[in-house]
Amino acid sequence: MSSPRSPRRLVLSLVMALGLASLVTVPAQSAPAPVTPPAAAAAAAVTFSDDFDGPAGSAVNGSKWQIETGDNVNNHERQYYTAGNNNAALDGQGNLVITARKDNPGNYQCWYGRCEYTSARLNTAGKFTTTYGRVEARMKIPRGQGIWPAFWMLGNDIGQVGWPNSGEIDIMENVGFEPGTVHGTLHGPGYSGSGGIGAGYSLPGGQAFADAFHTFAVDWSPNSITWTVDGNVYQRRTPADLGGRQWVFDKPFFVILNLAVGGYWPGDPDASTSFPQQLLVDYVRVSSDSGQPGGGGGPITGLAGKCVDVAAGSAANGTAVQLYDCNGTAAQQWTVGGDGTIRALGKCLDVASGGTADGTRVQLWDCNGSAAQQWATPAARDIVNPQADKCLDVSGANTANGTRLQIATCTGVPAQKWTVTR
Missing domain, CATH: 2.60.120.200 (Jelly Rolls)
Structure with missing residues (x-):
């Protein structure tokens, strides 16, 4: 208004x-x-x-x-x-x-x-x-x-x-x-x-x-x-x-x-x-922060105390980003950059195909400066893709290891609450 x-x-x-x-x-x-x-x-x-x-x-x-x-x-x-x-x-x-x-x-x-x-x-x-x-x-x-x-x-x-x-x-x-x-x-x-x-x-x-x-x-x-x-x-x-x-x-x-x-x-x-x-x-x-991505990093924890994880620790484009038991591996070390990106394994958290619909999966991808790789981390512990105006979300609020992460309309549910540490 x-x-x-x-x-x-x-x-x-x-x-x-x-x-x-x-x-x-x-x-x-x-x-x-x-x-x-x-x-x-x-x-x-x-x-x-x-x-x-x-x-x-x-x-x-x-x-x-x-x-x-x-x-x-x-x-x-x-x-x-x-x-x-x-x-x-x-x-x-x-x-x-x-x-x-x-x-x-x-x-x-x-x-x-x-x-x-x-x-x-x-x-x-x-x-x-x-x-x-x-x-x-x-x-x-x-x-x-x-x-x-x-x-x-x-x-x-x-x-x-x-x-x-x-x-x-x-x-x-x-x-x-x-x-x-x-x-x-x-x-x-x-x-x-x-x-x-x-x-x-x-x-x-x-x-x-x-x-x-x-x-x-x-x-x-x-x-x-x-x-x-x-x-x-x-x-x-x-x-x-x-x-x-x-x-x-x-x-x-x-x-x-x-x-x-x-x-x-x-x-x-x-x-x-x-x-x-x-x-x-x-x-x-x-x-x-410094305005530059990289350096340090730490886990992003969410539902059931589990971590945002790159499947199998693979840095290949299109690798699934999922929920998994926290284990301290590089696949769970994320850096929130001053350029709006969230990075792990040298690549960016990315909304597949730049989608904006509920249920669009997130993945790892080469950092390219696109809106699909822009994220806001406000005080309410949401992680938001501004282009879609949607939140990082655990599919079906399922706490099982390997559950894919997606974007969905922000509703404040536990499946959309994250703690970022560095």
Whole structure:
């Protein structure tokens, strides 16, 4: 579903990507343990991490983050983003706190006149970018009509190509009138603003996201992005979802955290909205392997604790891939590559003939860069072929040695759950 919003928050991001300090001159202004990453990502290298440890009231680490300043007319947001630690500071308990206040001590001017609110927005432009990997944050979001927290990414080439050609990956957005729902969305050329490609995820039983910490993540590989909340997959997007429009997500992106007040999508605060409101961020972490296949390797275990196995240890093209007792042989040593492949015996896990139908067998084949050899390994322990949007599956849920593996519609059954070790 598409998020019902206006053209995106362009101006601040474009300015920051160009390396400028801010839109306007600003006067000088004076948690619980992290969730264990999924097995597929656990062996990957951490390329960016901030646990926000430091004294209460201190500013964020300037070697990792820059603070954006100014207002944002593009979405008709009501806040002014301030510098320093006025609206973004550590709490001394391992959290970053971004605070939205109904105040304006600096007499800041916004697109509509004197600003009514202040808040903060941070990004890693010029300090850190990533192409592919797992990008996650553990956060407790605020609540209230007109409150709009976001954790997202922009293409690092925005200063050259503009938005939406730069691409945008929204990992988590919440609008206050939907306390139990978050959204993940892609924006690019021909599918931006209210036409973005995305979906929502809702907590069960009427729970609100503001009541507790939750972990929001994307697992991003070539031609595939998968969104999770607390390890639960709720959407995958591939070039096939774009209807022939350009996929612009195979290049460096930088990370953004912000807390907006008001705007076209969330609407403005009303009498029911209390201030201040706070976005608490326990950590932000990006992990990625080397981007190259090979090296090391380990078993992939599934149903009945058995292993994904190359039949008879043969490296011939077309060799069956099956379930078998784990025995530590090379036929059961698999490497998940940053190029989206899963490899053993020097060859790739392959969907036979590039099929997309339920029941299509998987096999070993020369690595050829085709979509039949692309796999995503999100936090829910699925192994997904994005071209088919189907999961690696044990035929008939049969635990007997030699049972062939296939692709099938993802249903979350035990026959589709795998643990990758390296």
